Amino acid sequence: MVLPIDPCFEDIVAAAGRIAPYIRRTPVLVGDGDWSGIHFKCENLQAIGAFKARGACNAVFSLPERVAARGVVTHSSGNHAAALARAARLRGVPAYIVMPRGAPAIKRAAVEYWGGTVTECEPTLAAREAIAAALCERTGGVLVHPYDDPDVIAGQGTALLELTEEIAEPEIVLVPVGGGGLLAGTALTARARWPGARVIGVEPIGADDAARSWSSGVLQPQLAPATMADGLRGALSERTLRLARAQVDDIVTVSEDAIATAMRQVFERLKLVVEPSAAVPMAALLEGRVTGARAAMILSGGNVDLNQLPWVK
Amino acid sequence: MVLPIDPCFEDIVAAAGRIAPYIRRTPVLVGDGDWSGIHFKCENLQAIGAFKARGACNAVFSLPERVAARGVVTHSSGNHAAALARAARLRGVPAYIVMPRGAPAIKRAAVEYWGGTVTECEPTLAAREAIAAALCERTGGVLVHPYDDPDVIAGQGTALLELTEEIAEPEIVLVPVGGGGLLAGTALTARARWPGARVIGVEPIGADDAARSWSSGVLQPQLAPATMADGLRGALSERTLRLARAQVDDIVTVSEDAIATAMRQVFERLKLVVEPSAAVPMAALLEGRVTGARAAMILSGGNVDLNQLPWVK
Numbered sequence: 264m265v266l267p268i269d270p271c272f273e274d275i276v277a278a279a280g281r282i283a284p285y286i287r288r289t290p291v292l293v294g295d296g297d298w299s300g301i302h303f304k305c306e307n308l309q310a311i312g313a314f315k316a317r318g319a320c321n322a323v324f325s326l327p328e329r330v331a332a333r334g335v336v337t338h339s340s341g342n343h344a345a346a347l348a349r350a351a352r353l354r355g356v357p358a359y360i361v362m363p364r365g366a367p368a369i370k371r372a373a374v375e376y377w378g379g380t381v382t383e384c385e386p387t388l389a390a391r392e393a394i395a396a397a398l399c400e401r402t403g404g405v406l407v408h409p410y411d412d413p414d415v416i417a418g419q420g421t422a423l424l425e426l427t428e429e430i431a432e433p434e435i436v437l438v439p440v441g442g443g444g445l446l447a448g449t450a451l452t453a454r455a456r457w458p459g460a461r462v463i464g465v466e467p468i469g470a471d472d473a474a475r476s477w478s479s480g481v482l483q484p485q486l487a488p489a490t491m492a493d494g495l496r497g498a499l500s501e502r503t504l505r506l507a508r509a510q511v512d513d514i515v516t517v518s519e520d521a522i523a524t525a526m527r528q529v530f531e532r533l534k535l536v537v538e539p540s541a542a543v544p545m546a547a548l549l550e551g552r553v554t555g556a557r558a559a560m561i562l563s564g565g566n567v568d569l570n571q572l573p574w575v576k
Numbered sequence: 577m578v579l580p581i582d583p584c585f586e587d588i589v590a591a592a593g594r595i596a597p598y599i600r601r602t603p604v605l606v607g608d609g610d611w612s613g614i615h616f617k618c619e620n621l622q623a624i625g626a627f628k629a630r631g632a633c634n635a636v637f638s639l640p641e642r643v644a645a646r647g648v649v650t651h652s653s654g655n656h657a658a659a660l661a662r663a664a665r666l667r668g669v670p671a672y673i674v675m676p677r678g679a680p681a682i683k684r685a686a687v688e689y690w691g692g693t694v695t696e697c698e699p700t701l702a703a704r705e706a707i708a709a710a711l712c713e714r715t716g717g718v719l720v721h722p723y724d725d726p727d728v729i730a731g732q733g734t735a736l737l738e739l740t741e742e743i744a745e746p747e748i749v750l751v752p753v754g755g756g757g758l759l760a761g762t763a764l765t766a767r768a769r770w771p772g773a774r775v776i777g778v779e780p781i782g783a784d785d786a787a788r789s790w791s792s793g794v795l796q797p798q799l800a801p802a803t804m805a806d807g808l809r810g811a812l813s814e815r816t817l818r819l820a821r822a823q824v825d826d827i828v829t830v831s832e833d834a835i836a837t838a839m840r841q842v843f844e845r846l847k848l849v850v851e852p853s854a855a856v857p858m859a860a861l862l863e864g865r866v867t868g869a870r871a872a873m874i875l876s877g878g879n880v881d882l883n884q885l886p887w888v889k
């Protein structure tokens with residue numbers, strides 16, 4: 264029986280030590296001109312091109328040897344899948360990844376590059392969960408959920424931990440919200456290290472379950488997410504909602520136009536390739552959904568199809 | 577009368593101290609997979625999006641106050657223009673920039689953003705030089721040539737100086753070649769700090785004056801450059817040829833296809849926005865024009881029109 268233990272800041276500090284050999288300490292950029300008060304933690308430059316390497320490594324390397332040896336399982340259409348396949352490869356154990364039909368080719372290729380075994384399923388949450396459960400049953404592998412997992416959340420919190428070691432406390436910390444793992448981990452770190460900063464989650468208006476859940480305090484479904492930010496189509500879990508309610512100051516939403524504009528500006532001004540999800544916090548500043556002269560944000564990932572950039576055609 | 581004094585390594589060390597307040601210490605990335613032996617000095621993340629900020633700052637801040645006050649002049653279609661406008665703004669003096677008609681809009685906008693005064697001219701070297709000379713005459717400003725200038729060359733050498741402080745000596749150092757300023761500065765630094773490394777210039781086959789000049793020892797004209805690498809269409813000067821002959825181990829050429837492929841791979845694998853010129857050294861590795869398990873290269877700039885990416889349509 265697994266107790267529903269929530270992670271705390273000490274878990275994040277422990278995670279940072281555990282995963283240090285397996286992840287990159289990513290650079291921090293500061294903007295110029297009207298962006299000169301903004302610091303960007305470049306997790307698009309992280310291994311596998313996204314912060315998800317942190318949580319996956321922490322989960323995999325936290326497992327006892329006998330348990331890890333049976334392998335790990337997850338269902339994910341995105342960066343967590345590649346991150347878990349890589350972490351398993353680094354530990355020398357198998358990874359079984361359930362991906363919905365129609366997942367971006369670049370993301371499936373990344374899983375296979377790291378030696379993960381892909382099983383396709385129907386693109387519904389129920390199908391994903393059922394097939395993952397069957398894989399766990401068959402292989403004896405451990406499910407590593409993309410965000411509803413204390414070790415994953417603790418790992419994600421290490422990105423902000425590094426940032427707090429490099430820059431002074433800002434007024435606001437902006438985080439993209441999908442399932443809420445990065446938000447929860449980041450907020451735990453911010454509360455401990457930057458108690459005066461406001462922590463604000465940002466999500467696409469077309470996938471606003473987190474904003475609705477956070478406001479009402481009751482988990483709201485994400486029925487038909489409609490956003491180019493493919494990393495943010497998931498819904499909070501009871502655990503990530505509980506952590507967000509306890510630790511986060513606000514969750515705001517942004518339009519698709521603002522996401523596309525922010526994404527292009529990050530390419531042009533910062534010379535960084537980011538995926539739409541990573542541009543969502545910048546979109547909140549561009550749309551005036553949040554204000555603060557000194558802001559810090561996590562550029563969550565850079566895995567984007569370069570033939571499908573939103574400003575081309 | 578100006579003596580034709582060539583820069584030396586001590587000038588590069590002095591330049592590094594002089595320009596430190598005005599430039600960024602750019603991050604260094606290391607590749608993974610089959611790129612795991614390659615280190616990338618990310619000058620695309622430099623101020624104005626290119627290493628040219630270094631040479632321009634060194635030239636402008638080397639001027640005596642009375643001379644600087646009259647302003648600086650250059651002819652450039654590219655990153656040196658923005659870099660000089662910015663350096664002049666930082667010193668509080670005027671910048672007069674001669675640009676050929678048809679220069680990329682993004683590059684003209686950058687000059688104007690930094691307060692530079694743009695004068696258009698016909699797109700020939702003779703027209704550029706004549707108008708720049710007339711501007712110097714009229715304003716009393718000092719010409720800061722994009723590369724045929726010892727202070728500019730010394731400034732460009734500081735990028736590799738930073739890299740030598742961060743990584744072990746590689747087998748090869750790869751540098752894109754246009755007018756040869758970055759090549760000369762980089763080679764001077766490499767000779768002093770990494771005496772065992774081979775320094776190799778790389779240029780597009782459609783703008784191969786440097787390869788021809790370097791091989792023959794006699795300055796060859798660059799009559800009709802044909803390459804997407806707009807930063808590399810210039811020709812060596814007597815000075816940069818002399819320095820290259822003395823310091824550089826080889827100059828190789830690459831195809832346009834390889835440049836486009838390398839550029840896309842840098843976007844996809846490193847998550848960095850680079851201009852075609854910056855991808856030219858990587859193209860040499862992809863085409864097998866150079867070999868070496870441990871390579872270092874300077875990603876020279878990131879100022880590219882995102883509507884004109886070579887792989888789109």
